[in-house]
Amino acid sequence: RQGDPGSSRFYLSLQDELMRRFGGQQVNDIMQRLKVDEAMPIEMGIVSRLVEQSQTRVEGANFDIRKHLLEYDDVLNTQRSAIYAQRDRIFTKEDLSEDVTEMLRTEVIQRVPKALEAEEGPWELLAWLDKVQPSLNVGRYIFPSYTLHLLLEQVQEQQSDPEGKSVDIVPLLKVAENSLKAEEEHQIRAVNALIDLYQDRLQSIKAERRDAVETFFEGLRDADETDTRTPRELNDELAALTHLPSLRLAPEQQRQFRSDPEEVMPLVIDQVDAALNSQVVTRLVGAVERRLGESLELNHAQVNAADWDQLADQIYTASLATLSKRRERLLGNGAEAKDGQIARDLENALSREKEPLTEKDRLAILQAVRAEVMKPGSAPGAAELQRALQAVRAALSKVEGSLAEEEKEELIDLLEAHLTQSKLQPDRSIQTVEDELAQIEARHRRDLLIRLLLMMPMCTR
Structure with a gap:
């Protein structure tokens, strides 16, 4: 029974994993040289010490394994704490603008100096920016990526008629x-x-x-x-x-x-x-x-x-x-010659494009507004405002351009707000309509330039 006087004897085979990994072959070689009977118990001091050393090495190896596991667990705990802290902040904080801005600022501070020191220029930085914010199609509008935005600004500045309706493809070809x-x-x-x-x-x-x-x-x-x-x-x-x-x-x-x-x-x-x-x-x-x-x-x-x-x-x-x-x-022979494949593709794309408003459409809308707001005896009331909006809506229903129905409704809503604010004053009302029509045309022209840039793979890859 446990606690009674006596002694214990442990038996260990040379085929045991402990002996095989730590010196079992050495003991087996000694037995072969000395021609020791396999049935005889081995109780020499060298064997006992070898077993003790093997046990010590196994315990040390197991201790190192546990130690490394604890170190890995500490690393995981640190990462887990950081992730959970961010998750809790998302759940509890109403406005995360400052947090997102700080994350972006930290990333940019790390990337910009490295990109500017690169031999080939900041291409990797531009690629990263395009990956962070790629070009997005939201409804009818295109929100360009950072690189595409830079190219768009360059093309817009070099247009021969920046305020006109036509698109000059020479700046696009120069970009290409x-x-x-x-x-x-x-x-x-x-x-x-x-x-x-x-x-x-x-x-x-x-x-x-x-x-x-x-x-x-x-x-x-x-x-x-x-x-x-x-x-x-x-x-x-x-x-x-x-x-x-x-x-x-x-x-x-x-x-x-x-x-x-x-x-x-x-x-x-x-x-x-x-x-x-x-x-x-x-x-x-x-x-x-x-x-x-x-x-x-x-x-x-x-x-x-x-x-x-x-x-x-x-x-x-x-x-x-x-x-x-x-x-x-x-x-072909250069951007000015316009005789290459890119020039032909751009011209074909432009030939298929339709203006949002023709000159006839613009005149009809302006005449409708002018007829209502400049009518003799008209007063700045709700009825007059509705008549002016109905006249604009009737003119919009007959447009020959590519103006979408959603854009027509947006234009009506904007005009209603502006005309209400201007109290149907003739000059301000007509100027408001002209400004809104100009913004629509400018937006269509901008989106057209973006689509043309996206047609040229060398400008977007």
């Missing part, structure tokens, strides 16, 4: 031209980086494969009479070792594996280098073409025969020619 130029500079830097990357990769692979070939021939030199592999088998083994299934040597060269390995090894290395050059060049050309989205139209036979410097020059020249052809196809 500048965008293509910036993209071409970025693409050329990317092509040069790819060339350097693949050159380093080629040198690394060549060094690795040459080591494999040298090790293979060293094994041939050290082979004895027990090595019965045929020349064909040696060739297949070498092809597998160099990861080149196309590696094939003539029968005479295969026989030299045994008779004169020093003679055939340079031939093998040359063939391996040529095959690797072909592989890397093909992959490099494919990577550049995927990057540019266009074919380089290179002669692969000439490219594979060239050394690396010539290859780099050929790919660089072909990339410039490809980008130049694309620019000529999209822009």
Whole structure:
């Protein structure tokens, strides 16, 4: 019974996990050398100490596991507390404008300095801003992203008739031209980086494969009479070792594996280098073409025969020619010429556009208001206001432009508010109507410019 005088004896097998992980094999080797009977209990001091040390190591490992788990739990608790604090703030605080503004301010302060120090300019910052606030279509209106807003301001400032109804596509083409130029500079830097990357990769692979070939021939030199592999088998083994299934040597060269390995090894290395050059060049050309989205139209036979410097020059020249052809196809002879694909697409889009109000529509609406507010003996009362609004509504029902029904109702509501405030004074009433019509046309023109910008992928990607 527990508490009675006596002693305890513990039995531990060499196949126990504790012994297998911490020294069981060592004890087993000792028993084998001493030829100890497996049935004899092992009670030597060295074994007891080994078991004690093993137990200590296991306890230490378990302690470290618990310690790390507690550390991870502390990290999770910190994150959990922060998230819960934000959640509680959302539930209890009515206005979160300051919190959101502070979060944005912190993020911007971190990103702007890094973006301005980047070699290629603040492109990553603009991409992040567009990701935070992409362009949104809300009903009939388009709310542009930050980058699109900058382009829109630039196009609006360069319009030949900023207050007119017509849209000049030359500023749009200049935006496209500048965008293509910036993209071409970025693409050329990317092509040069790819060339350097693949050159380093080629040198690394060549060094690795040459080591494999040298090790293979060293094994041939050290082979004895027990090595019965045929020349064909040696060739297949070498092809597998160099990861080149196309590696094939003539029968005479295969026989030299045994008779004169020093003679055939340079031939093998040359063939391996040529095959690797072909592989890397093909992959490099494919990577550049995927990057540019266009074919380089290179002669692969000439490219594979060239050394690396010539290859780099050929790919660089072909990339410039490809980008130049694309620019000529999209822009023709420049923004002013208007003879490229982009100019034709913009003109086709404009030809399908319909003005929200024609000049006839504007005159009809203004005449309706003028007829009511300037009627002899009219007083600024509710009846007169309703008659003026009905006259405008009747004129709006006959518009020939693309003014939507929702816009007509909005216009009626705005006019009612303004006409009530102006008390049907003729000059102010007519000016109010003219201002509202001008705002509608300006909004339609702005949305049209945004849609035209979105038609040009190089301006939005």
